[in-house]
Amino acid sequence: MVDFKHIIRKGITRARLFLTAAAAILIFNQFVWYPLHAGAAEESAQGVQSAAAAENLRLKDRLYEIEAMINKKHGEIEQVKESIDSGKNARRIKDDEYQSARKRLDESEKKGRGLYDEKARLSKSLKLNTDNLLRKKSLLNDRIRAAYKNSFRKKMGYVIKSESFVDFYVNLNYLTRIIKFDTEFISDIIKKVALVKKQREELDIKLKELDLAKNNAAECEKSLKRASDRMGSDISGLYERELALKQELAVLYLEKERVEKQIVEDAPAAKEETKVPLTAAAPETTETQLAGTDAQKPPEAAVNISSLAFAWPLKSSKSVLSFYGTQKDPKYNVSYFNSGIDITGAYGEEVVASADGKVKYKGEMKSVGKLLIIDHGGNITTLYSHLGVIEVGMGQKIGRGETIGRLTEKSESGAEKPLLHFEIRINGGAKDPMDYL
Structure with missing residues (x-):
């Protein structure tokens, strides 16, 4: 260390004192100040570089996260599409079943129209047979009354009292034919009544079967229609879900594009920033050091x-x-x-x-x-x-x-x-x- 008092006592001039002080400053800057300043600048540059690297790493992590989310959204969209295709196939099957049920119902209605035509025919036949039955019943009542008035004994008396054999034969034949006619008449009435009853029973059975078939077909049609509508609603919901996922995917792609651009913009800038402190820390010229001023690189x-x-x-x-x-x-x-x-x-x-x-x-x-x-x-x-x-x-x-x-x-x-x-x-x-x- 320079002893300035000793120098003054020895009569050193001011000019020599100034040169001595400048030399001391030069030595101090060269061996003490600049090494310390360069170390600080290097640490500062390393700090800037570390911060830039950390930010770049954060952006890359965010980019990987976005890409993972994009892949997940793509997977969800594919699952929704598969569900839509499956739902469409199931609904197509239900629609086919619905069409079959609709066809069966149409056939039942067509058959019903035939049965109602047959019912009309049977009703007409029933009315005709009933009228014949009533008419023949009236004739039978007349014959019963006539037979009551003319008893069988009386009729046989007419036969026995015949004056000749021819009269006897004629009277007997007449009586036999009356008995046979009455017997056949009664039998015919019984058959007509039985036939009408049978036809009515068959008609009632057919009408009941028709009503049951129509009810079953109508119920099946309603059930299939409800199932088809429900599937249609589910498919619509899946389409809405697909649209929502695609919207989310679009947002992720935009975010990905933004992060990629930021990585591109920040990466070169980070490299340039690390050079600035080192340039500022470069050693100064001897003339500048002697003047005691700091030299810096002029900014862009x-x-x-x-x-x-x-x-x-x-x-x-x-x-x-x-x-x-x-x-x-x-x-x-x-x-x-x-x-x-x-x-x-x-x-x-x-x-x-x-x-x-x-x-x-x-x-x-x-x-x-x-x-x-x-x-x-x-x-x-x-x-x-x-x-x-x-x-x-x-x-x-x-x-x-x-x-x-x-x-x-x-x-x-x-x-x-x-x-x-x-x-x-x-x-x-x-x-x-x-x-x-």
């Missing part, structure tokens, strides 16, 4: 976004399918936030750089296809996804309007036409591209 010049003339990112097509902000998916009826714009184009159409810059990222992701990010300086980047071909390399400098790729035939978004998803980001935050194009 800020770029005014208004000075960047952003070009339309497609060569020809101008049709915007979806704008920036909250949108509604027409297929799944779910709301989502679009962090850029989606422009429809033609298969193979040229995609051009919106402004001068340098390729910051080039890659491919499952949810967005081939992806390209161009850095325009001043923390301003543009993102191009759903590309079919990328025609530039990593780190390549790109001029405004220069072709960087071409549209794919079918985008991963499920759109019917080829499309380009385009974003403008400032300090990592998405902005409405229409405000700058």
Whole structure:
């Protein structure tokens, strides 16, 4: 350590004193201050790098979690589809049974109409037989009264008192024929009555069978109709469940796309941040040390976004399918936030750089296809996804309007036409591209 009092006592001049102090400061900075500062800067850089790595790990864990949930939703959707197919087959069988029951009921009704026609015929026959029976019964009563008035003994007296044999034969034959006619008449009446009773009994049995068959067919028809309606309701519920799962799946895909973009955006930034403290901790020049001032690397010049003339990112097509902000998916009826714009184009159409810059990222992701990010300086980047071909390399400098790729035939978004998803980001935050194009 320098003894300044001793130097003063020896008559050292102020100039020499100043040079001696400067030398002491130089020695202190070279062997004490800068090693300590470099160690602190290195620790700070390691801290930044560790934080970035931890955030990157968290995002990847979240991405794996989302992918697992997506796979689970796909499995649930497949199960619901299988249940729908099974329900449709079961309902088809019930509908066939219903049609068979309906056919049996129609046949029963047709048979019933035949039986009612037969009933009408039997009723007519019954009335006719009843009338004949009543008429013959009346005749029989007349004969009984006549027989009562003319008893059999009296009739036999007529036969015995015949004056000749011929008269006897005639009278006997007449009496025999009367007895035979009466006997046959009575027998015929009995048969008619029995026939009418039998026909009525058969008709009643057929009508009862018909009513039973119709009731059974009607009940079976109602039961099958209820079962078919219940199955239809279950199938409708399964369709609603499938739609809900697809909506949840769409949300997961959007979340996955957001996390993947964040991983892409944060990964290069984390590497650049670790270089800044080390640059600041570099040793200073001797002249600076002698002057006693700190030298730092000048920061990157800020770029005014208004000075960047952003070009339309497609060569020809101008049709915007979806704008920036909250949108509604027409297929799944779910709301989502679009962090850029989606422009429809033609298969193979040229995609051009919106402004001068340098390729910051080039890659491919499952949810967005081939992806390209161009850095325009001043923390301003543009993102191009759903590309079919990328025609530039990593780190390549790109001029405004220069072709960087071409549209794919079918985008991963499920759109019917080829499309380009385009974003403008400032300090990592998405902005409405229409405000700058």
